[in-house]
Amino acid sequence: MLARVKKNDTVIVLSGRDKGEEGTVLEVLPTLGKVKVKGLRMATKHLKATKQGESGGIKKVETYLNLSQVMPVCASCKKGCRIVAKESGNGKKVRACHRCEEII
Numbered sequence: 001m002l003a004r005v006k007k008n009d010t011v012i013v014l015s016g017r018d019k020g021e022e023g024t025v026l027e028v029l030p031t032l033g034k035v036k037v038k039g040l041r042m043a044t045k046h047l048k049a050t051k052q053g054e055s056g057g058i059k060k061v062e063t064y065l066n067l068s069q070v071m072p073v074c075a076s077c078k079k080g081c082r083i084v085a086k087e088s089g090n091g092k093k094v095r096a097c098h099r100c101e102e103i104i
Helices: none
Strands: 010-013 022-029 034-037 042-047 057-062 064-066 070-072 083-087 093-097
Touching: 010 034
Parallel strands: none
Antiparallel strands: 010 022, 010 070, 022 034, 034 064, 042 057, 083 093
């Protein structure tokens, strides 16, 4: 099975409060169907100082999005694209854009 979204891919958010925003994937949890995107779905986390000399405070962190809420962005089309499996010259399966058939 070919993964639709991988780490370091550029994705666009399809729904939710960050709809229309683009970002790069930091982490993918395929078993849970979650993805973490850089700069999107920010949440406030309150931190307590754990060591002497360390300061606590309020920090903004990325949280997980549902995998169904994001779509990969094709480098040549510059639009969100569906992924199709395509065989390369050496017989391996690669991800390709459904619209322009460019390898992602």
